[in-house]
Amino acid sequence: MAIETFTFKITHGCKNTMARRGVLSTPHGIINTPNFIFCATKGAMKSLATADLAATGAEIMLSNTYHLMLQPGADIVAMNGGLHKMLDWNRPMLTDSGGFQVFSLGHGGVANEIKGRRNFSPHCSKTLLKITEEGAFFRSYIDGTKHWLTPEISIQVQRKLGADIVLVFDECTPFHVDRKYTALSMARSHRWELRSLAEFKKNDNGTQALYGIIQGGIYGDLRKESADFVANNDFFGQAIGGSLGGTKAQMHETVEMISQHIDRSLPIHLLGIGGITDIWHGVKNGIDTFDCVYPTRLARHGGALCAPFSNGGKEFINLNNSCYREDISPIDATCDCHCCQHFSRSYIHHLFKAKEMLGGQLLTIHNARFMVRLMETIRRSIESGTFKDEFKKWTIF
């Protein structure tokens, strides 16, 4: 088949940090890196039409295998011509393996741990029934039906979904387990990754590329072992998974630690991270792509992203606050998004008070455009050799 080959080229490095500017080519177009991947979890950006996301200049979105295999089912997506056609998105896409959700819902609160939220309260849901060498046996959160997710099934489902970039099936190890469990889990993840790779190669026609996942929690030797494992196998790219620590500071440290071990010839994705300062720290340590529901979730709750240096160090303003009741200025006078160009803070505040969905929709447009502009700023700073200065401006208060 005459399909554009997947390539990853680094076009600019950075003198004093590991930051790099690159271009990741896929059959559905290029991704300029560093970049942010927007989350269409269940096959839809929450409250944002695909065309409106495209208008922000976003280059890539992801969908979640776990959600889509349960509803509508991979065969229905395939019947619709795959995710790109179903969602009317003609740019690159990524799907995860489903592992994160199976284990996150099973162990409880993994996402909170990974992102270093202090108010983490571990609890076990009843959805993860069994983890064996074969894979994970779980209950659907929708209708209680029982399902297996194995490396082979995950890859088969991701083939049907048809995203450009697909991920190996791994166990997402929580933070509250000990080193011994983390090591055993990592070893099993590696076996699962090899099975994922074997299944992927069975039907590899060049339309999809597979990322390995680096596990090992907060343990340097384990992360090194896992990074070597990924580098020594035939993966197109690599994602950093598993626990990054119990606090935001530890998350930054763990990413820095992992970056010492990683194969820097491959594209590097940091799973589930998307705060503004977290992204700057990630880029400094060589991360090429990020994903997170944060910008869109924040929007639906009334939060509009803004440059922390213009807002006393805070990454957003909360449009629910009564101080915006009579504020007829736009959210950000320097922003070129549809929301800032046409509507006042006062109006958006009113929409949230009146519980009008349009408020969340307009803020989602702003936050998406904000992320696109943020990544443009980061890329330009690497190109022009000003990354370190920009890093300071955006992260130090």
Add this chain to the structure above:
Amino acid sequence: MAIETFTFKITHGCKNTMARRGVLSTPHGIINTPNFIFCATKGAMKSLATADLAATGAEIMLSNTYHLMLQPGADIVAMNGGLHKMLDWNRPMLTDSGGFQVFSLGHGGVANEIKGRRNFSPHCSKTLLKITEEGAFFRSYIDGTKHWLTPEISIQVQRKLGADIVLVFDECTPFHVDRKYTALSMARSHRWELRSLAEFKKNDNGTQALYGIIQGGIYGDLRKESADFVANNDFFGQAIGGSLGGTKAQMHETVEMISQHIDRSLPIHLLGIGGITDIWHGVKNGIDTFDCVYPTRLARHGGALCAPFSNGGKEFINLNNSCYREDISPIDATCDCHCCQHFSRSYIHHLFKAKEMLGGQLLTIHNARFMVRLMETIRRSIESGTFKDEFKKWTIF
């Protein structure tokens, strides 16, 4: 002030019915009639961005004085430059007087009665505290604060909101009251209409035009008296308000009855009616404009409007139904809306199953475009002398 004068010109009549094609000019542009007015109740179309409504070809939207005077308040809207500027809508707008909501919430279920829904169950809410000659005293549904709405206050609020077409303050008489109450209420509404007109004239600078409201319930002599009252006073247009009967059939009959008495030189608006067959019946009886939340509410519940003659007499299909799970055709292959051009029934069904807001957003676009195309079809049929044939095609099964 050099502002475009309000005019209403009838360009085409209809040989066998009272249907007419006209052009209503306002300072914010023209409305081709017959036409449909979309409801931005609280200053926002539910789940639809103003720009997306404009893209459907919609020519006019309305907002509700009652809701806006309570949240965000008329002064805040004025501070934002008025409704047009706040909502970023550069086409004609209408505001109602607030009367309908005050009395509807007070009497309970007036909307259900007017539209002839059989499952009407009268109940009294605690929001309407007192009706006096002065006006209505009511409690805010938001925070329980007490407010007066009088003819003078309604007009003053509507001045601040700044819509092109504004309405007199009337009592919206429910169906379950007797002839005597209807007659007394109508007489009071007439006194309120004269006070509304006097208040309107105090600050009339040509930027707004006032509609009178014809009351009288289902009683022919009262409707005639009320139609004469409106015709004999200096209103730019007229709206049909109050009860139209207890069933859909009676609603059609009542509209037909009223049409015999009405001043046909003025534009005629039928308040709160928007079903497909109801619109055809209304146009047949000379109605120029309609408004209703039906198309947008239906969309949020999974209903996509379609021509009844292509759907066994039904006005919509319900995308929640499992028959659409594997249906990869568009909702309507003949529709040029963003939803039908880009997405499958299967995908929309999935969005509703997955409780993704985007499902309602996309169906709202479809239903809005459907209404715009319906009104175009009606206007073209009057222009070309085929109204009677089209009427049959759309209403008889």
